Amino acid sequence: MERYYQPDIECASRETIKAIQDEKLIKQVKHVWDNVPYYRKKMEEKGVTPQDIQSSDDLYKLPFLSKADLRKAYPYGLVGTSLDNCVRIQSTSGTTGKRVVAFYTQDDIDLWEDCCARAITAAGGTNEDVCQISYGYGLFTGGPGLNGGSHKVGCLTIPTSSGNTNRQIMFIKDLNATILCCTPSYAAFLGERMKEMGYGPEDIPLKAGIFGAEAWSEEMRKDIENTLGIKAYDIYGLTELSGPGVAFECSAQDGMHINEDHFLAEIIDPETLEVLPEGSQGELVFTSLDKEAFPLLRYRTRDICTLTREKCSCGRTHIRMSKPKGRSDDMLIVRGVNVFPSQIETVLLNQGYPANYQIVVGRVNNTDTLDVQVEMTPEMFTDNVGEIEDRQKELVNALKSMLGIKAKVSLVAPKTIARSEGKAVRVIDNRKI
Amino acid sequence: MSIKQISVFLENKPGRLQRMTSVLAAHKIDLRALSLAETKDFGIARIIVSDVMDAVTVLKDADFIASLTPVLAVEIPDETGGLDKLLKIFAEAGVNIEYMYAFLGKSDGNAYMIFRISDTKNAEAKLTAHGLKMLTQEDIESL
Numbered sequence: 001m002e003r004y005y006q007p008d009i010e011c012a013s014r015e016t017i018k019a020i021q022d023e024k025l026i027k028q029v030k031h032v033w034d035n036v037p038y039y040r041k042k043m044e045e046k047g048v049t050p051q052d053i054q055s056s057d058d059l060y061k062l063p064f065l066s067k068a069d070l071r072k073a074y075p076y077g078l079v080g081t082s083l084d085n086c087v088r089i090q091s092t093s094g095t096t097g098k099r100v101v102a103f104y105t106q107d108d109i110d111l112w113e114d115c116c117a118r119a120i121t122a123a124g125g126t127n128e129d130v131c132q133i134s135y136g137y138g139l140f141t142g143g144p145g146l147n148g149g150s151h152k153v154g155c156l157t158i159p160t161s162s163g164n165t166n167r168q169i170m171f172i173k174d175l176n177a178t179i180l181c182c183t184p185s186y187a188a189f190l191g192e193r194m195k196e197m198g199y200g201p202e203d204i205p206l207k208a209g210i211f212g213a214e215a216w217s218e219e220m221r222k223d224i225e226n227t228l229g230i231k232a233y234d235i236y237g238l239t240e241l242s243g244p245g246v247a248f249e250c251s252a253q254d255g256m257h258i259n260e261d262h263f264l265a266e267i268i269d270p271e272t273l274e275v276l277p278e279g280s281q282g283e284l285v286f287t288s289l290d291k292e293a294f295p296l297l298r299y300r301t302r303d304i305c306t307l308t309r310e311k312c313s314c315g316r317t318h319i320r321m322s323k324p325k326g327r328s329d330d331m332l333i334v335r336g337v338n339v340f341p342s343q344i345e346t347v348l349l350n351q352g353y354p355a356n357y358q359i360v361v362g363r364v365n366n367t368d369t370l371d372v373q374v375e376m377t378p379e380m381f382t383d384n385v386g387e388i389e390d391r392q393k394e395l396v397n398a399l400k401s402m403l404g405i406k407a408k409v410s411l412v413a414p415k416t417i418a419r420s421e422g423k424a425v426r427v428i429d430n431r432k433i
Numbered sequence: 434m435s436i437k438q439i440s441v442f443l444e445n446k447p448g449r450l451q452r453m454t455s456v457l458a459a460h461k462i463d464l465r466a467l468s469l470a471e472t473k474d475f476g477i478a479r480i481i482v483s484d485v486m487d488a489v490t491v492l493k494d495a496d497f498i499a500s501l502t503p504v505l506a507v508e509i510p511d512e513t514g515g516l517d518k519l520l521k522i523f524a525e526a527g528v529n530i531e532y533m534y535a536f537l538g539k540s541d542g543n544a545y546m547i548f549r550i551s552d553t554k555n556a557e558a559k560l561t562a563h564g565l566k567m568l569t570q571e572d573i574e575s576l
Contacts, residue, residue: 376442376475376498383440383502383549384531385470385477411475413444415496 002314005121009261010316022055024289029053032295035080038073065299070100079103080295091139092239102239103293115245115259116149122250123208123233127154134182137161141243146181176205184216188355189419191227201229210235215342219349252313255320281306334368337405341426347398358417363431370407434569435503435553437485441478442498456495462488468534506568509544526559
């Protein structure tokens with residue numbers, strides 16, 4: 001039976017959701033206009049006032065916010081309340097430039113933790129579960145967000161944070177952890193280590209995993225599910241909006257439900273900035289609906305995905321987003337072609353290679369080079385050089401048909417690609433442009 | 434009797450082969466024969482050692498990928514045309530050689546070659562019929 005943390009809102013009719021959004025949006029725009037001079041200036045430049053926003057249908061009139069705005073306004077420029085009311089900051093990992101610092105009031109934290117509680121419940125979590133949180137705690141939102149959600153659901157929470165793999169495995173085994181929250185690459189690593197220690201899926205008490213904070217493919221999901229003997233759920237979020245839990249997967253594992261009573265989603269064409277109709281692929285844009293300390297209107301996520309309001313078998317009515325094809329920040333442009341690391345990962349897993357890989361981009365004689373490094377495995381190894389070279393060629397061809405450009409494939413010795421305990425370093429760009 | 438050769442995956446980078454030999458040296462495992470097959474970015478070291486099972490274990494513990502391949506260690510008559518005589522037997526029997534390399538061995542006046550042949554059993558029978566000697570795993574250990 002499907003469980004819901006807040007069934008009234010998670011399964012509300014589309015009309016009710018629209019009414020809630022309309023009412024909250026009007027208030028949120030007024031809140032920003034009154035308290036965030038940085039955004040008010042943007043609105044004035046566009047000739048928009050709060051009176052122009054009468055419902056969510058008027059959203060398109062508002063100006064966009066980008067990561068560049070967040071950097072420009074750093075640290076307090078987008079804070080919408082007196083710091084006296086703020087109780088916490090969280091910050092991005094800074095993988096794509098200067099860190100973003102987001103502020104929270106107690107109410108902001110409450111709504112964020114509610115979102116995480118919805119995600120844990122959707123993964124089957126109840127107060128009888130033991131939830132191990134192996135996301136980093138601290139400035140990173142992963143640990144604190146799911147920790148709060150786990151408390152709200154009433155799970156026995158094990159706040160291991162990231163790292164110290166042997167201790168992670170000891171707690172999973174000794175305390176019978178049933179739900180694991182971490183990045184997908186760390187879940188894969190834990191699985192690999194447990195396999196080495198001789199644990200099969202039946203020896204591992206886990207039943208579900210909630211994995212996010214980086215792009216991962218369907219093939220990687222199957223891999224993790226098989227090694228750990230669990231059902232693996234995707235979770236999506238951004239520090240700018242709160243953290244993990246902006247959207248989460250349900251039992252259908254067919255897109256992530258966006259918590260629409262808190263976040264209003266749009267898909268735009270990243271070039272023309274036009275709003276695109278439902279079902280189109282484009283850049284995901286979010287408007288917070290009831291945040292006090294860090295309200296963001298029309299924030300461009302750089303994530304490329306599609307949205308659907310189609311009925312979901314789980315009973316939730318909130319709109320679903322597809323797994324982002326890749327953060328456009330992660331997107332590489334190689335010889336003029338857009339390359340997402342997740343595409344390369346899909347090909348590797350399809351061909352039976354391990355999920356541990358590294359993409360090295362370079363430039364030789366003014367031409368970009370793309371080198372995909374994969375670790376050799378005992379299953380792949382044979383004494384016959386020709387057979388190994390044939391497999392290498394197959395992989396080169398499969399990559400070419402996926403990416404449209406030729407990549408070099410290098411087979412490297414086992415355990416030479418660094419394992420990550422947080423976000424995996426998949427791409428090394430050596431181009432000096 | 435075929436013997437067991439260990440095939441080891443090596444990245445084509447300076448120091449990789451030495452890392453393998455240092456693991457073997459640390460465990461006092463003697464190399465009896467060695468051959469390298471290489472491509473631009475990786476290679477396979479094919480080795481015959483004094484203690485096969487120990488060697489595979491210590492190599493795997495050191496994160497090497499190693500597998501066992503059956504090969505024939507054939508005594509070559511120490512006379513002019515010795516190898517030719519042997520290869521003629523293979524040619525007439527339609528035996529295809531995937532690769533071969535020389536055996537270092539100890540000097541007892543005899544020369545040996547290692548052959549990798551897909552149909553080991555058939556090749557063995559032909560050689561025995563012609564009175565040629567092959568080393569057994571025990572011979573390798575006691576050399």
